Amino acid sequence: MQLTLGPVLYHWKPDIWRDFYYRIADEAPVDIVSIGETVCSKRAPFYADSLPPVVERLERAGKAVQLSSYALVSQERERKAMEALVREARHPVEVNDVSSLAHMDGKPHVIGPFVNTYNEGTARYLASLGATRITLPPELPLESVTAIAAGCPEVIVEVFAFGRMPLAISARCYHARLHKHSKDNCRFVCELDPDGLEVDTLKGEKFLSVNGVQTLSFACSNLLPHLGALREGGVKALRLSPQHCDMAAIARVYRDAVDGRLDIPEAVAECRRIYPDVPFADGFSLGAPGAEWKATFARVNGVEERL
Amino acid sequence: MELICPAGTPAAFEAAVDAGADAVYCGYRDATNARNFPGLNFSYQEMRDAVRYAHARRVHVLVAVNTFPKAGQPELWHRAVDEACDAGADALILADIGLLDYAAKKHPKQRLHISVQAAAANPDAIRFYQQAFGVRRVVLPRVLSVHEIAAVAAATTVETEVFVFGGLCVMAEGRCSLSSYATGKSPNMNGVCSPASHVTYADDGDTMVSRLGAFTINVFRRDEAAAYPTLCKGRFVTSAGEGYLFEDPVSLDAASLLPGLKEAGVTALKIEGRQRGRAYIADVVRSFRQALTDLEAGRPVAASGLKAMSEGQSNTEGAYRKTWR
Numbered sequence: 001m002q003l004t005l006g007p008v009l010y011h012w013k014p015d016i017w018r019d020f021y022y023r024i025a026d027e028a029p030v031d032i033v034s035i036g037e038t039v040c041s042k043r044a045p046f047y048a049d050s051l052p053p054v055v056e057r058l059e060r061a062g063k064a065v066q067l068s069s070y071a072l073v074s075q076e077r078e079r080k081a082m083e084a085l086v087r088e089a090r091h092p093v094e095v096n097d098v099s100s101l102a103h104m105d106g107k108p109h110v111i112g113p114f115v116n117t118y119n120e121g122t123a124r125y126l127a128s129l130g131a132t133r134i135t136l137p138p139e140l141p142l143e144s145v146t147a148i149a150a151g152c153p154e155v156i157v158e159v160f161a162f163g164r165m166p167l168a169i170s171a172r173c174y175h176a177r178l179h180k181h182s183k184d185n186c187r188f189v190c191e192l193d194p195d196g197l198e199v200d201t202l203k204g205e206k207f208l209s210v211n212g213v214q215t216l217s218f219a220c221s222n223l224l225p226h227l228g229a230l231r232e233g234g235v236k237a238l239r240l241s242p243q244h245c246d247m248a249a250i251a252r253v254y255r256d257a258v259d260g261r262l263d264i265p266e267a268v269a270e271c272r273r274i275y276p277d278v279p280f281a282d283g284f285s286l287g288a289p290g291a292e293w294k295a296t297f298a299r300v301n302g303v304e305e306r307l
Numbered sequence: 308m309e310l311i312c313p314a315g316t317p318a319a320f321e322a323a324v325d326a327g328a329d330a331v332y333c334g335y336r337d338a339t340n341a342r343n344f345p346g347l348n349f350s351y352q353e354m355r356d357a358v359r360y361a362h363a364r365r366v367h368v369l370v371a372v373n374t375f376p377k378a379g380q381p382e383l384w385h386r387a388v389d390e391a392c393d394a395g396a397d398a399l400i401l402a403d404i405g406l407l408d409y410a411a412k413k414h415p416k417q418r419l420h421i422s423v424q425a426a427a428a429n430p431d432a433i434r435f436y437q438q439a440f441g442v443r444r445v446v447l448p449r450v451l452s453v454h455e456i457a458a459v460a461a462a463t464t465v466e467t468e469v470f471v472f473g474g475l476c477v478m479a480e481g482r483c484s485l486s487s488y489a490t491g492k493s494p495n496m497n498g499v500c501s502p503a504s505h506v507t508y509a510d511d512g513d514t515m516v517s518r519l520g521a522f523t524i525n526v527f528r529r530d531e532a533a534a535y536p537t538l539c540k541g542r543f544v545t546s547a548g549e550g551y552l553f554e555d556p557v558s559l560d561a562a563s564l565l566p567g568l569k570e571a572g573v574t575a576l577k578i579e580g581r582q583r584g585r586a587y588i589a590d591v592v593r594s595f596r597q598a599l600t601d602l603e604a605g606r607p608v609a610a611s612g613l614k615a616m617s618e619g620q621s622n623t624e625g626a627y628r629k630t631w632r
Binding site: 073074078119121125138174202207215 | 375376377378379381402403405406408409426427428429430431432435436438439451455477478479481482483484485487488489490491493495496516520522523525539541542543545546547549552553554
C-alpha cells in the first residue's frame, strides 16, 4: 500500500509552505507527493519560486512527485496556466478538472479527487486516455471503490484517507465574502485560517470549514479502521491531505499501521493525539452521512468497541 | 433562442408544451436523473407517450440521465439511455464520462448534450467532451457571467444552453457532496440534494428549527417564513458572525439579461424546476415565451415579474452579473 501526500489545499504563508515540504521530504514516509495550487489560482504566484527547490528536495528524498492542477478553471489565464502546466511538466500532472484532459494528448497523468470518477466505466475511459492512477472522490462508499478497482485493474486506485474532506467548490470566495471584500480584491484573507475557517450551525454543532472558494468538512476523514477492507477491495494507495498539524507524524502512523507495526486502535489514538481538536469521520465509506464516525474494532474476544 | 422547459410529471409536460416550450426536458423515475424526488418523473411508457405528444406539436424532448452510475451496477443507467433513444428522444443530457462513452458507442447517431452536472465551465472542457463523444450542446454552469458565457460561446462550435430561471445552485454543480455529508444522499449518486426524508422541523419555544440529518440548517422566528432547509442556503456561524454564509435565499431570474445572452450567441435558455407543478410551469413558460417574442421583435424585454413564484420570494441575476467579483 502506497502513501500519497495530497496537495496543501490551504493558503499557507510561503515560508511555512516551503518548510512544510522540506520536513515532508526529510521525515515523512510517503511514496508520492502531489504538490501545487489546487483551490485558487490567485494563490499560485506565492509558491512559484519555492516550487522548484521543494520538488528537487522531495525527489532527492526518494519521493515521486506529481504536479497538482486547479479544481475549477474558468478564467482565460487559468486555462492558459493549465495548458502550460501540462505542456511543460516533467512530472505527471494530477488532473482536477476535466478541462485539463483536453491538453493531455495521450501523456501519462493521474486523476485527482475533484474529477467525478464514480464508476468503472469512467475509470476505464480515463485509463484509455493515459491515466495511471485515480484518486476517487471522498463521497464514494467502499462498495463502489471495490467495484471500480475490480473493473479497472489497469489503474492504481487511491482513496482520500486522511484530512478534512473537500465537499464543494464555488465561483464565489466565502473568505472574501465574510470579510466584506470582493473576490478580485480579497487581500488573501484565507491566509488567516491555515486549517480552514470553522463553520458552526446556529445550535453550535461543528459542521463545515471554509477555505476560500472551497468548502470542506469540519470533521477529518480517517480511514485507518477500514484498512483491511480497502486492501481487500484492491486499493493500492492512501491519500493523506495536509492539515495544520504534524503531517510527518500522521504519515508515520499510517505507514506503521499499513506495515502491521501498529494496531488500528493505537494508530487511531495516535492520530487523535497529533490532530486533537477535530473529530474523525468515516461515514462516506459506509454509505452513511459523511460526518459520522462509525468505526468499531473487534477485540480478540470478539467484543466490538467504538474507536 | 430556444426555450427549454422542465417537466416532472406528464401533466407538467403537456403544460410546458402547450405554453410554448421549444423543448421539454425530463427524466425517468429512478436514480438515473438529478431530480429523483418521490412522486416525480416518468416511467418508460410515460416517456414514450410524452415524446409522441411533443413530436405531434413539433416540440423536442430532452431526456436527462444525468447522475453518475453506481459502480458495479451500470445496468439501470444503460437501460435509461437505451430506452430514451428507443422512445425517440431528440437528445440525451448526460454527465458521467463512462455513460457518455456508452451512449456514443451504442447509439452513435443520437444527439448528446452535456449536463450542467458535468460542470463543463470552459472551452477546454467542452472541447474534451466534443472530441471524445461528439456532444452537440453544453448546458453551462451557473458560475459564468454573461461576459464569460460570450467568451465560451465564441470559443466553441458546440451549442450553449444557459439557465435563466429557477432554483440556484451556489456551488459548482455536479461537484458538491454537502448533501451526502449531512445525509448520506447526494445529487451525483442519488439524484437528490438535501432530501426531504432527512429534514425535520422542531418547535423550540419561540422559534422553529429546521434540520438536515444531524445538523441545524436554520432557525426561524414565529413570524418568519420557514424556508426549506437546502444545506447551502442555511444560516451558519463563523468567527465573522452569523448569517447566510454561502448565498442569500433567492432564485435565479435572468430574464432582464436576455438581450445580452442573445448577443453572446447562446442557443437555448433553460428553466429549472422539474419538481414544480403544472400551473407554475405554464406561467413561467408563458412569461419567457413572451419575453423571447419581444426580444425577437426588437421590443424591450420587461423583467419577468415572476417574483412571487420564486424560492424565497426574491430574485437574483446570480453569477451572471457578478456584483461580488
